[in-house]
Every structure is written in structure tokens, then in C-alpha cells.
Amino acid sequence: MKLPKCLFLLLCCIVQSCTSQPKKINGVSFVASREPISKENVMPVVRVNANFAAVMPFGFIRDLNHPEIKYNTERQWLGETKSGAKQYSVELQKEGIKIMVKPQIWINHGTFTGHIKMTTEANWKLLEISYSKFILEYANLAETLHADIFCIGTELEQFIEHRPAYWSQLILEIKKVYKGKLTYAANWDEFKRTPFWDQLDYIGVDAYFPVSDNKTPTVAECLTKWEVHKPVIHEVSKTYDKPILFTEFGYRSVDYSGKEPWRSDRDMNAVNLEAQAxxxxALFKTFWDEAWFAGGFIWKWFHNHDRSGGESDSRFTPQNKPVENLVKAHYGRYK
Structure with a gap:
């Protein structure tokens, strides 16, 4: 019996919806380097089935007593500057990779940015003026590039907690120059208290949640631990009616990788590829099928793929490790 055309098309749609996965932001955090990039540097991103890259220029603060932000200086690597961020973005876009512009702050000696807190009103004002100049310059760049997402800051909990009115006004100023989607990269233990999610498009989370105390975590035990964190994350999404975006996620290929995933200590160097995988x-299985979850950016991806990572490397990058094929497979399901 020949089916009516309308019924045939309906059945095709049902089959397609049952067999295909929802499209996600499958991102890499593209690390700034000394040199410009080319198609050769971008194609490994394409081959891992990524569709987004976070481009991350940097501003520098000498210390918390001198809060002026220095950026676009001759001492910086190319990729840390405005011109480098533009060059990276254009080359990535040529190969169909969408862009999140994600300017970040580095404090000398590695002081955690979440601890940026001034002790005088004069210094607060100096920081605010400096940060506004820094972030609005990159908001203008994001608009010029037609970047799909702009991240207004990364892990700045104390700055936000003590100056919420400034941040609310800053978002309004950003929206005057940038017309795309906005997010903020809140640390994993910060996002529940971030006050301005209603002004943004994505609830951004740097997802370094502890998921195991064991030397080599199993997928099953990590899934169990995610059952503690996931409802909290989902509740924030429901409260603001905004999707969750993991502005950073990933694990080191090291023993105890799930215990304190945010740690980058150099003395943690016992390579454990199974722990990373x-x-x-477990993170992919927990989140990528959820309608309220937008996707994420794996930390981190270097431009010189052939010389990055590898099976003797204990750092975060998935490059040239078993986990790279895992990322490729998962991203491939959600293109």
C-alpha cells in the first residue's frame, strides 16, 4: 500500500528525530601561542568534530595592590593580543568553526582571579575603569568578527560579589557594542551565586567538579558523583530559564584526576590516561543528551597538534591521547 505523501514525510521526520542527536556546542579552548595560525593548525580541530573554539586573549595585573590591567603590549605572545585573537578567529572561521571570544585575566605569580578584591574605593574604581576598557575593546572585536558568543569574564567571584552594580551596568554597555550571545565563565563552586544570569544568554560554568577520590576513577563511580552535582546545575538553569554552557571542562591525564580537577600543580605528574578517559x-554521558545543556569547551587545545599532548603527557590537553578519540566520537554524535 502506497502511503500518502504527507504521512510518508511525517514518518521520515519521526525516524530522523529518533536516530539523530540534538546539535550542541562542541568546543575547544584554543590556547594562545607566539605565532599566527594557518589551516594546518585548524584542521585537527575540524577532525575532532568540534564546531566552536574559544579564543582567549589576555590582560595582566601585576598584583592586587596594582589593579590596572595591561594588555596588547609588545611583551605578550601574539595569540594573547587583539591582533592575534582576530587572526586566530578568522582562520578558524574559514574552516567553519564558530567563535567564542573569551578575554581572560592573569595575575603575576598565578594568584587566583577569584580572589581579586580591592581594599580601597580608589582601587575598586581603578579596577573597574581598567576592566571596562579591556572588556569593551574585545566586545567590539567580537562584533567585528561576528563571533557567536562573547564571554564577559572568567572566574572573578570576589570582584562580582563586592561590585554587583558595576557588573550589571557593564553588561548593558557590552550590549551596546556586541549583538551576539553573552555568557560569563563562573567557577564550578561560584555559579550558584552569580547575580546577573538573567542578563545573559548562557549560564557559563567552568566545570571542575570533584567526581572521584580514587587513583583511577571508573566511569560508574563518576556517574554516581555527578548525581550529586547535576540537580544543582539543573536547578540554576530552571531558575533563570537559561541553558548551561560549560565554558571550560576537562581532566588531566594523571592519577586522581577526578579528585580536584582544577589543580594544575607541576608535581602532579603520574600519567594516567585511563583516569582522564x-x-x-562520565561527563559526556551525564550532560550531552540534556535539552537544557548547550555544550562546552574542552580545556585545552594547542595550535601545534602534532607536538602537543601525547601518551607521556600529564596535562589537561586531550591531544594525541586515547581521550582525543573519545571526544571525537562524542562530538561527532552532536554535530
Missing amino acids: NTTE
Whole structure:
């Protein structure tokens, strides 16, 4: 019996909806380097089935007593500057990779940015003036590039907690020059208290949640631990009616990778590729099928792919490790 055309098309749509996955932001955090990039540097991003890259220029603060932000200086690497961020973005866009512009702050000696807190009103004002100049310059760049997402800051909990009115006004100023989607990269233990999610498009989370105390976490135990964190994340999404975006996620290929995933200590160097793969697999299984979850940016991806990572490397990058194929497979399901 020949089906009516309308019924046939309906059945095709049902089959397609049952077999295909929802499209997600499958991102890499593209690390700034000394040199410009080319198609050769971008194609490994394409091959891992990524569709987004976070481009991350930097501003520098000498210390918390001198809060002026220095940026676009001759001492910086090319990729840390405005011209480098533009060059990276254009080359990535040529190969169909969408862009999140994500300017970040570095404090000398590695002081955590979440601890940026001034002790005088004069210094607060100096910081605010400096940060506004810094972030609005990159908001203008994001608009010029037609970047899909602009991240207004990364892990700045104390700055936001003590100056909420400034941040609310800053978002209004950003919206005057940038017309795309906005997010903020809140640390994993910060996002529940961020006050301005209603002004943004994505609830951004740097997802370094602890998921295992064991040397080599299993996928099953990580999934169990995510059952604690996931409802909290989902509740914030429901409260603001905004999707969750993991502005950073990932694990080191090291023993105890799931215990304190934010740690980058150099003395943690016992390579454990299975630990990295299992923790990453559990994160994908927990979130990528959820309608309220937008996707994320794996931390981190270097431009010189052939010389990055590898099976003797204990750092975050998935490059040239078993987890790279895992990321490729998962991203491939949600293109």
C-alpha cells in the first residue's frame, strides 16, 4: 500500500528525530601561542568534530595592590593580543568553526582571579575603569568578527560579589557594542551565586567538579558523583530559564584526576590516561543528551597538534591521547 505523501514525510521526520542527536556546542579552548595560525593548525580541530573554539586573549595585573590591567603590549605572545585573537578567529572561521571570544585575566605569580578584591574605593574604581576598557575593546572585536558568543569574564567571584552594580551596568554597555550571545565563565563552586544570569544568554560554568577520590576513577563511580552535582546545575538553569554552557571542562591525564580537577600543580605528574578517559566519558554521558545543556569547551587545545599532548603527557590537553578519540566520537554524535 502506497502511503500518502504527507504521512510518508511525517514518518521520515519521526525516524530522523529518533536516530539523530540534538546539535550542541562542541568546543575547544584554543590556547594562545607566539605565532599566527594557518589551516594546518585548524584542521585537527575540524577532525575532532568540534564546531566552536574559544579564543582567549589576555590582560595582566601585576598584583592586587596594582589593579590596572595591561594588555596588547609588545611583551605578550601574539595569540594573547587583539591582533592575534582576530587572526586566530578568522582562520578558524574559514574552516567553519564558530567563535567564542573569551578575554581572560592573569595575575603575576598565578594568584587566583577569584580572589581579586580591592581594599580601597580608589582601587575598586581603578579596577573597574581598567576592566571596562579591556572588556569593551574585545566586545567590539567580537562584533567585528561576528563571533557567536562573547564571554564577559572568567572566574572573578570576589570582584562580582563586592561590585554587583558595576557588573550589571557593564553588561548593558557590552550590549551596546556586541549583538551576539553573552555568557560569563563562573567557577564550578561560584555559579550558584552569580547575580546577573538573567542578563545573559548562557549560564557559563567552568566545570571542575570533584567526581572521584580514587587513583583511577571508573566511569560508574563518576556517574554516581555527578548525581550529586547535576540537580544543582539543573536547578540554576530552571531558575533563570537559561541553558548551561560549560565554558571550560576537562581532566588531566594523571592519577586522581577526578579528585580536584582544577589543580594544575607541576608535581602532579603520574600519567594516567585511563583516569582522564573515564572522567571525560562520565561527563559526556551525564550532560550531552540534556535539552537544557548547550555544550562546552574542552580545556585545552594547542595550535601545534602534532607536538602537543601525547601518551607521556600529564596535562589537561586531550591531544594525541586515547581521550582525543573519545571526544571525537562524542562530538561527532552532536554535530
